[in-house]
Amino acid sequence: MLVRGAQGDLLRLIAGGHAESRAELARLSGLAASSVSLRVEELIGSGLLVEEGSASSRGGRRPRRLRVSPTAGLLAVADLGGRHARLGLLDLSGTPLVVEELPCDIALGPEATLNWIAASFDALLAAHGPAGVPLRGIAAGLPGPVDPASGRVVSPSRMPGWNNFPVAEHLGAHFDLPVLVENDANLLAVGEARAWPGCETVMVLKAGSGIGCGVIVNGVLHRGRGAAGDISHVRVRTDSSVTCSCGHLDCLEAYASGAALMSVLAEQGIAVERPSDIVAMVDDGIPEATALVMNAGRLIGEVLTVLVNFINPDAIVVGGSLSKAEPLISAIRAAVYERCLPLATRDLEIAVTRSGPDAALLGAGTLLLDAVLS
Ligand SMILES: [Zn+2]
Numbered sequence: 001m002l003v004r005g006a007q008g009d010l011l012r013l014i015a016g017g018h019a020e021s022r023a024e025l026a027r028l029s030g031l032a033a034s035s036v037s038l039r040v041e042e043l044i045g046s047g048l049l050v051e052e053g054s055a056s057s058r059g060g061r062r063p064r065r066l067r068v069s070p071t072a073g074l075l076a077v078a079d080l081g082g083r084h085a086r087l088g089l090l091d092l093s094g095t096p097l098v099v100e101e102l103p104c105d106i107a108l109g110p111e112a113t114l115n116w117i118a119a120s121f122d123a124l125l126a127a128h129g130p131a132g133v134p135l136r137g138i139a140a141g142l143p144g145p146v147d148p149a150s151g152r153v154v155s156p157s158r159m160p161g162w163n164n165f166p167v168a169e170h171l172g173a174h175f176d177l178p179v180l181v182e183n184d185a186n187l188l189a190v191g192e193a194r195a196w197p198g199c200e201t202v203m204v205l206k207a208g209s210g211i212g213c214g215v216i217v218n219g220v221l222h223r224g225r226g227a228a229g230d231i232s233h234v235r236v237r238t239d240s241s242v243t244c245s246c247g248h249l250d251c252l253e254a255y256a257s258g259a260a261l262m263s264v265l266a267e268q269g270i271a272v273e274r275p276s277d278i279v280a281m282v283d284d285g286i287p288e289a290t291a292l293v294m295n296a297g298r299l300i301g302e303v304l305t306v307l308v309n310f311i312n313p314d315a316i317v318v319g320g321s322l323s324k325a326e327p328l329i330s331a332i333r334a335a336v337y338e339r340c341l342p343l344a345t346r347d348l349e350i351a352v353t354r355s356g357p358d359a360a361l362l363g364a365g366t367l368l369l370d371a372v373l374s
Helices: 007-015 022-029 033-045 110-128 167-175 184-193 252-256 258-267 275-283 287-311 326-339 359-373
Strands: 049-052 065-068 074-080 084-091 096-103 135-142 179-183 202-207 211-217 315-319 349-352
Touching: 007 022, 007 033, 007 065, 007 359, 022 033, 033 049, 074 110, 074 184, 074 359, 084 110, 084 359, 096 110, 096 359, 110 135, 110 167, 135 167, 135 184, 135 359, 167 179, 179 184, 179 359, 184 202, 184 211, 184 315, 184 359, 202 287, 211 252, 211 287, 252 258, 252 287, 258 275, 258 287, 275 287, 287 326, 315 326, 326 349
Parallel strands: 074 135, 135 179, 202 315, 315 349
Antiparallel strands: 049 065, 074 084, 084 096, 202 211
16 A cells, blocks of 8 residues: 555554665655654654664664554454454554454344443453553444544445444543444455555455445545445346345345345345355355355445446455355456456455455554654
8 A cells, every 4th residue: 555654654564564764754654754754753753663772782883773662552443244244453553462253233223232342342351451551543434424524424225223322532532542434345455455455446355244435445435425435226127126235226236245145145045144155055066155146246236346347457356255155256246347448457456365264354454653643
């Protein structure tokens, strides 16, 4: 990803082992040496960076080294799905100290869910937080559209009671710290983009119970007004046969999401509990499941063709529980490569995520660090 030169970027360059001096920071960030020095002094002043090796050692002077302070702080991050949540503590370099996956039902409403998250963070800190290291901020990823200015969820599907609830305010009241609330696909996009060096513009699709997409443009998350990348309610058919969870007819989500595939299978008398069960059925060669997944991939791919021609990404990365079904990826590839302009697809990579199950938590850490430092 492109380096923008914010304090968080400088801190991450040091934390990631890419730089350990002001000169290296200036070279990698493109900032003037004077700007780098100013920001480094601020980071040292606030206890986030320390400078080591400034004294001369035996036989000669050792160059000074910038390091992230081991006691600089912790970030508490959560990624909520419809039925489960991943929660973790990260250090300020974005490295997880601990990650847990727990059952969690967002249909219980915002207050019960957020109070549970707060209590879970408190328990993680008590069990795994190093003594004397302060918590610096809180981040929560939610499977719905988030207004970045207010930290509220706006008109989400399948999240009863959450519309316009002040999520950031509620968590902030418990912790009295900076709180970042973000759409889950955006967090996945930021976390995953770190694993695609050289790719400046990346679309990261999350294919699970729902369908989401986060967009990185020139190395930066493109939020737009908050709903950028939300492809789930694009109309993909005109025969008005299926009503979507949003109330409209024939949305992509109504045909191609894990929830949609599960309800079709249920109509055929095949019971599945979660999207990963569909992946298992595909792996077992059950033709009904394979056909459904291929059709879902084709529909997703057809929506992506418009976006690929429009934005010309370097990579389309597919995550979420359905991404483990190979026919989904093949069908997306087939639709995009067949229908897009050759110049747009010549070097376009379409692949599954590289960052593993913690990608959204890593993305939350990246964005939260910027929020904490700003
Ligand atoms: Zn819809």
